[in-house]
């Protein structure tokens with residue numbers, strides 16, 4: 001698939017098969033990720049490629065648990081539900097939509113690795129630049145994966161509750177932040193569009209473009 005088509009057709013994929021990804025394909029994606037622009041040339045990143053079955057399982061469990069906590073916070077409780085009933089619903093919902101994370105053959109953990117190259121007065125901006133750079137690298141990977149028929153989903157929120165446990169699972173130093181994770185695998189199917197709940201609030205690209213001055217949108 002061509003790059004433009006891959007950009008258009010990349011989607012957040014949340015259902016995977018256990019079909020393996022061969023090493024050559026994986027290496028190609030990793031190299032494409034790491035040619036992304038990097039602020040100050042810092043390369044404040046590393047990609048942990050998780051293929052070991054036991055480790056993958058722990059990462060998937062942690063992400064699914066975190067998704068349950070995320071949905072409990074982000075979704076409103078059903079009428080009359082207690083906090084405990086709502087939390088129970090959220091855990092079940094996460095399990096229902098993400099269960100195949102446990103069989104995805106690869107997880108990529110994109111880690112922010114401080115390089116100590118920003119003076120104190122640039123530390124905050126430098127940190128943001130490092131995060132932007134990591135996100136650019138992962139977008140390269142997401143698009144390249146789509147071109148290869150492989151699914152991914154940028155995941156930043158679900159692991160947020162348990163970063164220390166994730167560090168422990170992967171042996172990451174305390175100052176390394178597993179900021180973005182994704183399963184990588186062949187999907188059951190690529191979603192063609194957005195889920196209805198997201199689609200109904202989606203702005204058109206024209207509504208987000210201002211010509212010359214703020215306010216002159218094209219919509």
Ligand SMILES: Cc1cc2nc3c(=O)[nH]c(=O)nc-3n(C[C@H](O)[C@H](O)[C@H](O)COP(=O)(O)O)c2cc1C
Pocket residue numbers: 010011012013153154155156157158159194198
């Ligand atoms: C910064 C960022 C963080 C995200 N975090 C999560 C996440 O924690 N879990 C998840 O399932 N999806 C996550 N997503 C995926 C979005 O939900 C998804 O991109 C959005 O709904 C649009 O769908 P699309 O990627 O198919 O276009 C994240 C996306 C971005 C850009």
